Amino acid sequence: MHFLFNQSIKPVDLAGVNPNMTVLQWLRQNNHNGSKEGCAAGDCGACTAVVGELISTGSKVFIEYKSINTCIALVLNLVGKHLITVEGLAEGDKLHPVQQAMVQANGSQCGFCTPGFVMSLFALYHNESSIDLDKINESLSGNLCRCTGYKPIINAAFLIFAKKSQCHEDFYIKNNAKLISSLQEINEIENKPYCYTDKNKKIYYNSPIGIDQLASIFQKHPDAKLIAGGSDLGLDITQQLKEFENIINIQNVAEMKTIENNNEYIQIGAAVSYHSAWSVLVESFPELRSLLLRFASKPIRNWATIGGNIANASPIGDMPPVLIALNSLVKLRKGSNVRKVNLQDFFVGYRETALKEGEFIESILVPKLSSNERLWVHKISKRYEDDISAVCMAIKITTDDGVLIESRIAFGGMSDIPKRAKQLEKTIVSNWTHKDLVHKAYLALKEDFSPIDDVRATSEYRLQVSARLIEKTALNFSSIMVPNMAEIRHY
Amino acid sequence: MANTNNKSTDISSSIIGSSALHESASMHVQGNAPYIDDIPEPSGTLHVAFCLSNKAYGKIKSIDIDKAKKANGVHSVLLAEDIEHLNIGAIRLDEPLLADKEVLFYGQAVAAILADSHEIARKAASMVSVEIEELEPIITIDQAMSKKSFLEEPIKMSTGNAKGAIIKATNSIGGEFYVGGQEHYYLESQSALAIPTENGELLVHSSTQNPSEVQHLLAHVLNIPQHCIEVATRRMGGAFGGKESDSSQIACICALFAQQTKLPVKSKLPRRDDILMTGKRHDFKIEYQVGFDNKGLINGIIIDFAARCGYSFDLSLAIVYRALFHADNAYYLPNASFCGYMCKTNTSSNTAFRGFGGPQGMLAIENIIEEIANHLSVDAYKIRKLNFYQNNSNNITPYGQVIEDNIINELVSEIASDTGYERRRKDVEEFNNKSKYIKKGLALTPVKFGISFTKKFLNQAGALIHIYKDGSIYLSHGGTEMGQGLFVKVAQVVANEFGVELDRVKVSATSTAKVPNTSATAASSGSDLNGMAAKDACMRIKKNLVAFARKRYNIKEDEIVYSNSHVLLGGKKISFNKFISSAYFNRVELFSNGYYKTPKIHYDEINAYGRPFYYYSYGACLSEVVVDCLTGEYKLTKVDILHDVGASINPGIDYGQIVGGFIQGMGWLCSEELKWDDSGKLLTTGASTYKIPSIGDTPEHFNVKIKPDTSNHEDTIHKSKAVGEPPLMLAISVWIAIKNAISYAEQGRASELNAPASFEEVFFCLNNLNN
Numbered sequence A: 001m002h003f004l005f006n007q008s009i010k011p012v013d014l015a016g017v018n019p020n021m022t023v024l025q026w027l028r029q030n031n032h033n034g035s036k037e038g039c040a041a042g043d044c045g046a047c048t049a050v051v052g053e054l055i056s057t058g059s060k061v062f063i064e065y066k067s068i069n070t071c072i073a074l075v076l077n078l079v080g081k082h083l084i085t086v087e088g089l090a091e092g093d094k095l096h097p098v099q100q101a102m103v104q105a106n107g108s109q110c111g112f113c114t115p116g117f118v119m120s121l122f123a124l125y126h127n128e129s130s131i132d133l134d135k136i137n138e139s140l141s142g143n144l145c146r147c148t149g150y151k152p153i154i155n156a157a158f159l160i161f162a163k164k165s166q167c168h169e170d171f172y173i174k175n176n177a178k179l180i181s182s183l184q185e186i187n188e189i190e191n192k193p194y195c196y197t198d199k200n201k202k203i204y205y206n207s208p209i210g211i212d213q214l215a216s217i218f219q220k221h222p223d224a225k226l227i228a229g230g231s232d233l234g235l236d237i238t239q240q241l242k243e244f245e246n247i248i249n250i251q252n253v254a255e256m257k258t259i260e261n262n263n264e265y266i267q268i269g270a271a272v273s274y275h276s277a278w279s280v281l282v283e284s285f286p287e288l289r290s291l292l293l294r295f296a297s298k299p300i301r302n303w304a305t306i307g308g309n310i311a312n313a314s315p316i317g318d319m320p321p322v323l324i325a326l327n328s329l330v331k332l333r334k335g336s337n338v339r340k341v342n343l344q345d346f347f348v349g350y351r352e353t354a355l356k357e358g359e360f361i362e363s364i365l366v367p368k369l370s371s372n373e374r375l376w377v378h379k380i381s382k383r384y385e386d387d388i389s390a391v392c393m394a395i396k397i398t399t400d401d402g403v404l405i406e407s408r409i410a411f412g413g414m415s416d417i418p419k420r421a422k423q424l425e426k427t428i429v430s431n432w433t434h435k436d437l438v439h440k441a442y443l444a445l446k447e448d449f450s451p452i453d454d455v456r457a458t459s460e461y462r463l464q465v466s467a468r469l470i471e472k473t474a475l476n477f478s479s480i481m482v483p484n485m486a487e488i489r490h491y
Numbered sequence B: 001m002a003n004t005n006n007k008s009t010d011i012s013s014s015i016i017g018s019s020a021l022h023e024s025a026s027m028h029v030q031g032n033a034p035y036i037d038d039i040p041e042p043s044g045t046l047h048v049a050f051c052l053s054n055k056a057y058g059k060i061k062s063i064d065i066d067k068a069k070k071a072n073g074v075h076s077v078l079l080a081e082d083i084e085h086l087n088i089g090a091i092r093l094d095e096p097l098l099a100d101k102e103v104l105f106y107g108q109a110v111a112a113i114l115a116d117s118h119e120i121a122r123k124a125a126s127m128v129s130v131e132i133e134e135l136e137p138i139i140t141i142d143q144a145m146s147k148k149s150f151l152e153e154p155i156k157m158s159t160g161n162a163k164g165a166i167i168k169a170t171n172s173i174g175g176e177f178y179v180g181g182q183e184h185y186y187l188e189s190q191s192a193l194a195i196p197t198e199n200g201e202l203l204v205h206s207s208t209q210n211p212s213e214v215q216h217l218l219a220h221v222l223n224i225p226q227h228c229i230e231v232a233t234r235r236m237g238g239a240f241g242g243k244e245s246d247s248s249q250i251a252c253i254c255a256l257f258a259q260q261t262k263l264p265v266k267s268k269l270p271r272r273d274d275i276l277m278t279g280k281r282h283d284f285k286i287e288y289q290v291g292f293d294n295k296g297l298i299n300g301i302i303i304d305f306a307a308r309c310g311y312s313f314d315l316s317l318a319i320v321y322r323a324l325f326h327a328d329n330a331y332y333l334p335n336a337s338f339c340g341y342m343c344k345t346n347t348s349s350n351t352a353f354r355g356f357g358g359p360q361g362m363l364a365i366e367n368i369i370e371e372i373a374n375h376l377s378v379d380a381y382k383i384r385k386l387n388f389y390q391n392n393s394n395n396i397t398p399y400g401q402v403i404e405d406n407i408i409n410e411l412v413s414e415i416a417s418d419t420g421y422e423r424r425r426k427d428v429e430e431f432n433n434k435s436k437y438i439k440k441g442l443a444l445t446p447v448k449f450g451i452s453f454t455k456k457f458l459n460q461a462g463a464l465i466h467i468y469k470d471g472s473i474y475l476s477h478g479g480t481e482m483g484q485g486l487f488v489k490v491a492q493v494v495a496n497e498f499g500v501e502l503d504r505v506k507v508s509a510t511s512t513a514k515v516p517n518t519s520a521t522a523a524s525s526g527s528d529l530n531g532m533a534a535k536d537a538c539m540r541i542k543k544n545l546v547a548f549a550r551k552r553y554n555i556k557e558d559e560i561v562y563s564n565s566h567v568l569l570g571g572k573k574i575s576f577n578k579f580i581s582s583a584y585f586n587r588v589e590l591f592s593n594g595y596y597k598t599p600k601i602h603y604d605e606i607n608a609y610g611r612p613f614y615y616y617s618y619g620a621c622l623s624e625v626v627v628d629c630l631t632g633e634y635k636l637t638k639v640d641i642l643h644d645v646g647a648s649i650n651p652g653i654d655y656g657q658i659v660g661g662f663i664q665g666m667g668w669l670c671s672e673e674l675k676w677d678d679s680g681k682l683l684t685t686g687a688s689t690y691k692i693p694s695i696g697d698t699p700e701h702f703n704v705k706i707k708p709d710t711s712n713h714e715d716t717i718h719k720s721k722a723v724g725e726p727p728l729m730l731a732i733s734v735w736i737a738i739k740n741a742i743s744y745a746e747q748g749r750a751s752e753l754n755a756p757a758s759f760e761e762v763f764f765c766l767n768n769l770n771n
């Protein structure tokens, strides 16, 4: 049960920890107080740290460094990985270049958010060789600062890269080879079932590395909780104060971390993070880029999975409407049985799915668009970055000789499950170029849905803005470009 | 008495006005600047969590604590009935530490649990079951107004004859709009650590802007003299007014448990509890009538402000006053009548928040000006200029203060010409004429903000300076550091006085044991008050040094110069260290307190007349937005700011305050929306539902200029001006720009815009598919 921590080459043993313990709790209980708790819900980024993961592609072996929210990640999920926190950056008295830049640019005021920003910048430093405002915004999308107005932090990010070429290599670059072999060593011995005992309590933790192993453990213990990125599950622990008695980490299941990409479809393993799925998704569906950029935040995307988004079955998840519009299937597995279910039939009721006891999602099959098909995706939320949708709409149309003949439209935020708008689909086929499309769409939407009033939007806004999104899509179809406000910075 | 003896040059002249870094910057970036939750816990430390009311109003029938008490690791459970001196409060003692017989808002603390760990305490808190007989709550401003549920009689301020002037005016319009509140969302939630020392005494670390008030309330609750308690605050992870009075409750509960158990007791509120238990910026309902001529000159104006104050008094009276004090903003209103209602509601007790009512007052008048402009179909910028205060006439505020330092005319002209305002306006109009679905909006709005606590007695401060034998300087003052850079600014003042490098001055944690009876670090007054007090302490020490040097070196007062860490003594130059060491051996007192009280201010509340403010800070902001009329979504594309900080002590720090204040103000008026359900349950209890600005909301074109070559008309510390609050109100231009864009799209509908201008709010100004 080992992982590497900061600049120590000697692995840390996690034996004895409660599997429900988050990384942040572990850090703070062990007096590593640099990472702060601002929300314990993945929203603020004060707890951000960087995780290094060993990646082998063919003959190449390297460590990929990614920012995560330590407040909702489980510490046992770090086994075999390398955790770097804000305490691990400076070498003796010498500040790391990202720290120097933050100091120089007045990047901190109260300083409480600063460790998180420093770590997101550290990840940026390790992953990019050049910089622009888009990259900065993307990599800091999960860090809230209430004091600085961000501008000084943006200045700091530019400063890091202005000086990067002159900088000496940091500890982790210099010691890369040693760190790789150290990670290889701890990875070889890991992967045993673990049981934590405390007084009269037993809590189990498994981290299978093969899908057969996962299938058999889960079949035997169908009451166990699967955890992938933990960006939904972690909140149950920190916000609902739940304690799970049996946890199965699926993050290391090799077969579920693969992506297959061919002419007809993409198959994405359920343990693939948004980060890893990004390029394939955006290549095949460029329209998704803007949604993916607005999906949670960088650190969440680094760990969270599409499988988790689907299994979580939230009515306001962003990927389900997109995947339903694309007519995707999910491959489900129980023991040695595998079945495929059309995603639109997967959601059966509020937070209820077609998954049977001991069954899990193995992968997602996303058919590609044919040449006469087009996709649009719209997200409406209160803030562009890191916000849950009030409405998420995905629309796929099929044309024949430039005329719309079929549509498939799915919504999040309009019902108790992600759902197709069948009336609307029909309506737009006959009214796509009608001058009063918007009202017709509105009436159809009212037949399809009776959305709720809640903290994110009123029912009426959900209905009306959806109708306008249809109008906007139709305008776009006829080459009248109404830009997506989330994407523009100047106009 | 000329203080010729106190010359300080070179380093000193460069220290004042230099962008010295925040004193903790290098610790911040390494994560080793400790906040309360990071202080190594003394052994045996216990933890507190709260059980909160899940009803807005009702009688407590029973509280079942059995299950919680029996839980593993739980030490005890505290209820109101266990506390003798139950009530605390900033002005009135009307806030029970724990709900007593009745609950008055959703989220009110009902029980406090003491346990081995934070997690155990929280779990146990969820096991407490409270039976409440619900009563009908008063939640909204409208409900409070119709039921006349007030904390206090309405307050009034008037000048001339507003009603008469409106009747006589060529044009008159009226309307109403709503301005939402704002959650502070300081990144560090409320926290406290109480450590029993000896003989019933306590050291309490509190994340507070107001250590003295915490100390005084602790003494009251614990029923011991104030001298038995030391409250210390090294730094806060943000405060913004939210830790001016709201930090006392948690400190008191920790201290009560510490007194009982004789063990250290700590608490840090989970985010949800923090948002539920503590107050926010007051939301306001504003009604107005205004009369004006055909050019837009305001003849008479009546504005009624109804503020949601919550269940208790807190600072609401002063906040509503400050709203009235700023309802003129930068405009001369010869006939004005303002009235403020303090609505008592079953919601948490709204409290100080950067601007302290000022922003709401200012938004009211800026909205009215925009309405006048729309009515007359002229550019609002012209109407603003027409109504500005002037220098020798038209310079008396509705509360009788003569404005002596007005620079708004030149400041606004300067930003208008810097940014090419007229051309920008034309561009926007041309764009809008051609564009159907996308509209741009532009607004240039001014800020004039009054500096001083409006309660006169609060305008005093103390400092304490030690010079040790090695020449290092230890500075204590009553101000607290919450990120605003107060410590470095006051250290600059001190380093300047002694002509030494900045790092020779160490600023101590704020402690009631060093400087007593301090006022909250609030009202932007931190460096004005504490800088002056620290300077006074320096002067007193220097007086001792002068006496010594004159005798020892046989020189005149004005031959002593502090410079470059040396002291020039006539023809002789010795190091500061040597000088200090020799002074010590010659028995010179090397430490002193210092004291300052703001001169000139007075205010008569009954007649609403006087000079509540020592001076004013000014600024102006030009914002440009683009709005998608189909969805109500918008983007802030361009911001230009010109802001007056007098002669800046630290432009780097001041720049940070301006940028940060602006973005926070933008959040208040754009994406930050507090929502309650009909029963009074607050729904926005975390960052997942309450959206403060994130990095992409910072505009790419964001020019911030500190007004060069200015000074303070009054004799403030190095002629600087306060900067904490005023920049927040620069963001009013964003909201006005959105309103402006709406008026280009839908003539007439712009009046319907409330704040915050959420996308939904904007959408419904532009759309209604039901018609």
Ligand SMILES: Cc1cc2nc3c(=O)[nH]c(=O)nc-3n(C[C@H](O)[C@H](O)[C@H](O)COP(=O)(O)OP(=O)(O)OC[C@H]3O[C@@H](n4cnc5c(N)ncnc54)[C@H](O)[C@@H]3O)c2cc1C
Pocket: A041, A042, A043, A225, A226, A227, A228, A229, A230, A231, A232, A233, A234, A250, A270, A271, A294, A295, A296, A297, A300, A303, A304, A305, A306, A307, A308, A309, A310, A311, A312, A316, A317, A318, A319, A359, A360, A361, A362, A386, A387, A388, A389
């Ligand atoms: C700050 C923040 C912002 C967010 N923003 C968004 C957003 O913009 N849009 C959005 O849609 N969501 C958002 N989310 C929700 C969440 O990130 C997504 O739902 C994410 O895709 C979940 O993936 P995960 O791997 O973290 O799931 P986990 O938390 O690991 O798992 C979620 C649930 O699915 C189950 N599960 C996981 N994998 C499988 C599997 N293979 N088979 C069966 N069951 C499985 C788990 O047992 C658990 O019940 C946000 C969350 C946070 C904390």
Ligand code: FES
Pocket: A036, A037, A038, A039, A040, A041, A042, A043, A044, A045, A046, A047, A048, A069, A070, A071, A072
């Ligand atoms: S503490 Fe806020 S994201 Fe982790």
Ligand code: FES
Pocket: A107, A108, A109, A110, A111, A112, A113, A114, A144, A145, A146, A147, A148, B187, B237, B238, B483
């Ligand atoms: S510096 Fe205070 S929250 Fe960022």
